[in-house]
Amino acid sequence: MYAKKDLSFSALRKILSERFSNLTDTRQREKINHSIHDVFMSGFAMMFFQEPSLLRFQQSLEDDIHNNNLKTLFGVGSIPKDTQMRDIMDEVDSQELEPLFDDFFRPLQRGKHFEQYRVLEKHYIVSVDGSGYFGSDTVCCPGCLTKENKKGEVHYEHQIVQAAIMHPDMRQVIPLAPEEVRNTDGKEKQDCEINAGKRLLHKIRSSHPKLPLIIVADSLYSKQPAIEEIVSLRMRYVLTVKPGDHKKLMEWVNEQRVLKETSRMEVKDRKGRTHIYEWINEVPLNDNKKTVMVNYLEYWIEDRGKITCHNSWVTDFPVDDENIGELVRIGRCRWKIENEVFNTLKNQGYYVEHNYGHGKKNLSINFFILNLLAFFMHQIFELTDTLYQQLRKKMGSKENLWGCLRGVLNVLIFESWEYLLERNLTPSRFL
Ligand SMILES: [Zn+2]
Structure with missing residues (x-):
């Protein structure tokens, strides 16, 4: 066990999943093809891996490996297009994420x-x-x-x-x-x-x-x-x-x-x-x-x-x-x-001032909150997750760390966060 159990990646992801599943969905039932959970979790995953562009993130998801990693690591069932994601996220009151x-x-x-x-x-x-x-x-x-x-x-x-x-x-x-x-x-x-x-x-x-x-x-x-x-x-x-x-x-x-x-x-x-x-x-x-x-x-x-x-x-x-x-x-x-x-949020990988989409109601603040939650989760790992701490030390800067993780996510499928970290920490063990 590398991280404290109730602060591990899967424990925190479960917390997110529960909240995201229960967000108010104002869409008519017959028109729903992506669940509100999948919309918010995809948005969170983008912030978690520090992708600077929603469109680029979306395009990378069209290839199977990336798509699968989003399913295995974040439990996303079906992945919405960027415009759908913006429209759906705009409707949700940010107080529901707080x-x-x-x-x-x-x-x-x-x-x-x-x-x-x-x-x-x-x-x-x-x-x-x-x-x-x-x-x-x-x-x-x-x-x-x-x-x-x-x-x-x-x-x-x-x-x-x-x-x-x-x-x-x-x-x-x-x-x-x-x-x-x-x-x-x-x-x-x-x-x-x-x-x-x-x-x-x-x-x-x-x-x-x-x-x-x-x-x-x-x-x-x-x-x-x-x-x-x-x-x-x-x-x-x-x-x-x-x-x-x-x-x-x-x-x-x-x-x-x-x-x-x-x-x-x-x-x-x-x-x-x-x-x-x-x-x-x-x-x-x-x-x-x-x-x-x-x-x-x-x-x-x-x-x-x-x-x-x-x-x-x-x-x-x-x-x-x-x-x-x-x-x-x-x-x-x-x-x-x-x-x-x-x-950190503005200049060190979180792109918080990027315009991922402004919306008419809540889109802009919801993107900000997802980004802040990704930052929070990373801070928890820095405090409690020894595997993450070791990898962070090995990679030097945060940008390097996330760049490297994004790179391997494009070519391999990972069953878990721990496996993703281990694989990068000691690649020779996986030859
Ligand atoms: Zn505004």
Whole structure:
């Protein structure tokens, strides 16, 4: 047994199969020639093997070997054409796919791999950030966000707010279900990132009612209403603050600094750099009468007279010289979601900004979610599947790994995922 049983490829595929089979199918029965399961599973397989083009994927399926691999590995019965796939996927509400993030999360949470994500007093960091995954001047749907420039030209966009559990020392991240920034009542009142962010926080709390969480996010969230929302959901926070966005707070901190009321700590590292920490507890976030009181921390790295890094955060953890180092590491996870999630999805094989098809209702977000689920499954393998880890090490980059797997899938039929990995890890055993 290479992977933990309930996190193995076949266990996770079974989870997908069950959800896909039960998606709402609005087609008339007599007109169905491909099941909704087969449509979504084919789409997922394309993302899983990181195929950049739906049409190319479709064409490759016309040859028998590929077609058979989709049947053996993913349990797809009959394979739809690309146009059919788009039409059928467009009709399904993306909320029906969201429970899959919890389905993947539960076995991970039960296993020992999850414990290594703990930080400060057994909490888990949830980093939250917004990102666009589609933009066009011509292609659009009623759910598109619109931006008009001075010339009256309209630009269309799709954005999501994404959350992921992460640890400062771990490369692998655990994505949670995204929340779409989406127009529902036409152009007049556009949805915005902070509102979608609040909906996301509620969604996270209802999926994980007891998980001790620390929300890490940028200065869009370090405003009073968002902080009150976080606290009301029994979550902790470490949020970026910027001088431009928090003038009153910064004035207050500077006054306290002059009065020598702030605490300061300097640590030299082996490279000769100085890490400077400064903090003060119980300061008002703004000048409202009912301001929320926060604890403020600031951090610099000084390298041969130059400042190479400088950030500030507010938190509800009382800061002291024991926990300041860890709080800074937690706050810096704010950038990890950009690097390890968005950058990977956009630039390292997942082609998340590719236009696989936009649709009129849900196609674009459904493709995004399938892609994110493929990423999630790969992250689980990186954490738990020793065979996958060995092959990943052998192949160097992820692109190399998936390129190689796609290559052999074109010439051989594989009964199982494990066999596919073994065959690539030690080809000589199969001569
Ligand atoms: Zn759209």
